[in-house]
Amino acid sequence: MENYIIKRLLSILPILIGISFLSFILINLSPSDPAEVALRVNEVTPTKEAVAEMRKELGLDKSFIERYTTWITNSLHGDFGNSYITNKPVIDEMKLAIPATLHLAFVSLFIIIFVSIIAAVLCTVYEGSIVDRIIRGIVFVGEAIPGFWVGLLLMWLFAVKLNLLPTSGMETPSSVILPAVTLSLAYISTYVRLLRNNMVQNKLENYVLYAKARGLKERKILQHIFKNSLQSSIAALGMSIPKLIAGTVIVENIFAWPGVGRLCVTAIFNHDYPIIQAYVLLMAVLFVVFNFLVDIITSLLDPRMRKEA
Amino acid sequence: MGVINRLKNDRLAMVCLGFLFLVLLAGVFAPVIAPHSPIEMNVKEKFAGISMTYPLGTDQLGRCILSRLLYGIRITVFLSLLTMAMTILIGTLLGILAGLLRGKVDEVIMRICDVFLSFPSEVMILAIVGMMGPGLFNVVLANIIAKWAWYTRMVRTIVLKYTDKNYVRFAKVSGCSTGHIVKTHIIPGAAGEISVLATLDTGSVILIISALSFLGLGVQAPTAEWGMMLNEAKNVMIMYPYQMLAPGIAILLVVAAFNFLGDSLQDAFNTKRVNKMR
Numbered sequence: 001m002e003n004y005i006i007k008r009l010l011s012i013l014p015i016l017i018g019i020s021f022l023s024f025i026l027i028n029l030s031p032s033d034p035a036e037v038a039l040r041v042n043e044v045t046p047t048k049e050a051v052a053e054m055r056k057e058l059g060l061d062k063s064f065i066e067r068y069t070t071w072i073t074n075s076l077h078g079d080f081g082n083s084y085i086t087n088k089p090v091i092d093e094m095k096l097a098i099p100a101t102l103h104l105a106f107v108s109l110f111i112i113i114f115v116s117i118i119a120a121v122l123c124t125v126y127e128g129s130i131v132d133r134i135i136r137g138i139v140f141v142g143e144a145i146p147g148f149w150v151g152l153l154l155m156w157l158f159a160v161k162l163n164l165l166p167t168s169g170m171e172t173p174s175s176v177i178l179p180a181v182t183l184s185l186a187y188i189s190t191y192v193r194l195l196r197n198n199m200v201q202n203k204l205e206n207y208v209l210y211a212k213a214r215g216l217k218e219r220k221i222l223q224h225i226f227k228n229s230l231q232s233s234i235a236a237l238g239m240s241i242p243k244l245i246a247g248t249v250i251v252e253n254i255f256a257w258p259g260v261g262r263l264c265v266t267a268i269f270n271h272d273y274p275i276i277q278a279y280v281l282l283m284a285v286l287f288v289v290f291n292f293l294v295d296i297i298t299s300l301l302d303p304r305m306r307k308e309a
Numbered sequence: 310m311g312v313i314n315r316l317k318n319d320r321l322a323m324v325c326l327g328f329l330f331l332v333l334l335a336g337v338f339a340p341v342i343a344p345h346s347p348i349e350m351n352v353k354e355k356f357a358g359i360s361m362t363y364p365l366g367t368d369q370l371g372r373c374i375l376s377r378l379l380y381g382i383r384i385t386v387f388l389s390l391l392t393m394a395m396t397i398l399i400g401t402l403l404g405i406l407a408g409l410l411r412g413k414v415d416e417v418i419m420r421i422c423d424v425f426l427s428f429p430s431e432v433m434i435l436a437i438v439g440m441m442g443p444g445l446f447n448v449v450l451a452n453i454i455a456k457w458a459w460y461t462r463m464v465r466t467i468v469l470k471y472t473d474k475n476y477v478r479f480a481k482v483s484g485c486s487t488g489h490i491v492k493t494h495i496i497p498g499a500a501g502e503i504s505v506l507a508t509l510d511t512g513s514v515i516l517i518i519s520a521l522s523f524l525g526l527g528v529q530a531p532t533a534e535w536g537m538m539l540n541e542a543k544n545v546m547i548m549y550p551y552q553m554l555a556p557g558i559a560i561l562l563v564v565a566a567f568n569f570l571g572d573s574l575q576d577a578f579n580t581k582r583v584n585k586m587r
Contacts, residue, residue: 018424026440144565146516148523148536149557152543156550246432250520254543265524268439280436287429 001300008295012288019288020075023281024068035060037271038084080278085270090278093263101252101259105244107180112187112240116233119188120195121226127200135192142189151182151254168256179255183248187240191233198229231301238294242286312501315577322573325566332563336382345373347380347533356549365555368538369545374555377533381556384534386563388445389514392452393507399453400460401503405491407461408468418461425458434517443526452514463506467499501578509571512564519560535560 035054039046055061059070074080080090119139123132155178159167166175202208202225211221249261256262260279267275316322335342344364351371358366365374407418425433437451438444471477477494485493519536521527528534530541535556542552 014420015423015427018420019428022424022428023436026436140568141561141565144512144561144568146519146523146536146539146557146560146564148520149539149553149560152539152546152553153557156546156553160547160550243429243431246429249431249435250524253524264435264439265526268435268443268526271442273440276436276439280432280439283432284428287432288427291427 004299005296008292012292015288016285019284020072020281021068023277023284024071026277026280034058034273037273040271042084075278075281080281081274083267083275084272085267090274093275094260094278094282097258097260097263100257101245101248101261104176104179104183104248104252104257104259105241107176108183108187108244109241111180111184112191113237115184115188116191116195119192120199121222123192123196124199124203124225125222127203136196139189139192142185143193145185147182147186148250148254150185151179151251154178154182155254168254169258175255175257179248179251179257182254183244183251187244191236194236195229195233198232199225202229231298234301235294235298238290238297242283242290245286246283312577316573319573319577322570322577325570325573328566329563329570332382332386332566335379336386339376339379339383343373343376343379345376347377348372348531356545356552366551368552369541369549374538374552377538378535378555378559380533381535381538381559384445384528384532385515385519385536385560388449389511389518392449392456392514392518393511395449395453396456396460396510397503397507399457401464401496401499403457403461404464405468405495408465408472409487409491415465419465422458422462425454426462428455430455431517434521438521438526443529445528448518448521448527452517456510456514460503460506463502464499467502468495471495471498501574505571505575505578508567508574512567512571515560515564515567 033051033055035051035058036046038058039050039054044050059067062070078091080094082089083093086093119135123135126132155167158165158178165178166172169175205228207228208221208225211224246261248257248259249265251257252259252261253265260282264276264279266272267279344362349372351367353371354363354367355369355371356367357363357371360366363373363375365378368374368377403418407415433455434448434451437454438447441447441450471494474494477490480490480494518527519534519539522534522536523540525540528537530537538556539553542549542556545552
């Protein structure tokens with residue numbers, strides 16, 4: 001097992017280097033000169049001298065490799081440079097926004113797990129009946145519906161029409177409900193489908209037949225089926241956590257939730273490159289780390305997976 | 310052809326196919342069908358209800374909603390299809406290259422793929438649009454960059470699977486050229502899996518393009534696009550909530566049709582699963 005972990009750790013090293021490189025060259029994709037942008041957003045007329053000075057200040061006059069190594073060493077120390085707009089360190093802006101995003105993501109995760117399990121179990125118990133069909137219908141619509149539209153409809157119904165919940169912001173504890181429900185919807189569809197299909201398949205296994213022959217209670221049998229169907233969902237859930245955190249972008253913008261997704265979109269409109277770059281790097285690293293953790297967990301649960309590395 | 314017959318027997322799949330065909334036709338002939346110009350304003354008639362002149366009413370600037378929906382097909386649906394076509398082209402070319410040449414070429418292509426695959430596509434798209442600035446071209450480009458690696462890897466796996474098959478080995482031994490083998494044996498084999506994934510992905514690309522336009526990162530006003538229409542509807546939500554209905558339903562129906570078609574294609578191509586389920 002230790003060998004496997006070491007092997008996996010070594011294999012993510014080149015990926016991390018590749019990702020950091022990719023995040024860095026993204027800024028060079030920008031059609032405008034970052035120095036000029038940095039001046040313009042502060043309403044300084046970009047004269048030749050001012051641009052040259054700014055280029056020096058931002059270190060743009062150095063070679064590509066030199067800039068990359070400085071950027072990556074600074075990033076490793078938590079220094080992502082300063083925002084062009086507020087001039088505050090990017091890390092401080094991130095520190096303010098990250099808790100809000102995590103809060104939203106974990107409330108969503110809770111809703112996803114709770115609702116998916118109940119719906120999947122209902123589908124399995126009443127397989128083929130009207131309950132099963134209705135839930136599967138909702139799941140199908142849930143996969144095709146645009147998340148931002150659901151968000152708007154929910155906002156209109158619960159905040160405008162019924163006036164039960166706040167429309168946006170993060171002032172009261174109940175503010176999290178609408179964005180979290182919007183965010184969970186697409187995932188619930190995926191998990192109900194996954195868990196239901198696994199459970200329905202498990203129902204046909206011999207151990208269920210044996211349990212029935214032994215005269216076990218339906219409830220007890222269902223518990224066995226449930227336990228044996230969880231594995232693929234757990235693996236998928238591991239990858240859903242970073243996806244949820246990255247997926248908050250749209251929801252945060254609809255509900256004015258002060259998290260990193262909103263920070264990033266605002267930065268895009270303001271051409272605030274250091275923030276975008278830091279966001280991209282953080283998210284990508286998050287994905288790699290979770291991918292690694294999921295692989296380790298699945299291989300602990302099922303030794304057959306270790307060979308495939 | 311078993312696949313086509315199976316698909317023909319799937320009534321809902323045929324309904325979806327017919328619906329999508331109609332949507333595409335409506336997009337192509339939008340200038341002929343649409344009762345008004347999508348950007349023609351009529352301030353006197355803003356927020357008009359359903360009438361003979363405006364079959365779906367008008368929006369906050371008095372523009373015909375039906376006309377905007379029809380012209381929106383050209384952007385939302387056509388650009389998604391273009392994105393998929395480009396992605397499949399790049400993925401197939403690189404996948405075949407990697408799978409056939411093996412060795413160093415394969416190694417390099419697959420390592421680049423690894424980096425792109427470990428980069429979450431949502432973040433990648435946001436990063437590219439963020440750096441290159443909002444705009445339709447950048448959105449399409451971002452989608453292609455975020456997706457090509459998935460197709461490259463899939464096609465490579467398929468190529469490897471088929472080059473091991475006896476009939477491909479036989480074709481090689483009997484002196485068929487590599488080009489001939491790719492054309493007659495590998496591409497038809499790969500077409501099934503590609504079409505399943507591509508159909509399902511088209512739905513998700515439509516969702517991404519409309520979401521970005523909704524955020525203001527894609528289409529710029531006054532172009533008619535479904536996500537953009539929802540963005541405009543959002544601002545008048547309190548007084549005129551019905552403005553949100555038409556574009557939302559349009560996206561939902563088209564994406565649902567693509568998803569359903571994808572599922573049906575999967576069943577049609579995968580005989581084993583069909584037999585097991587019955």
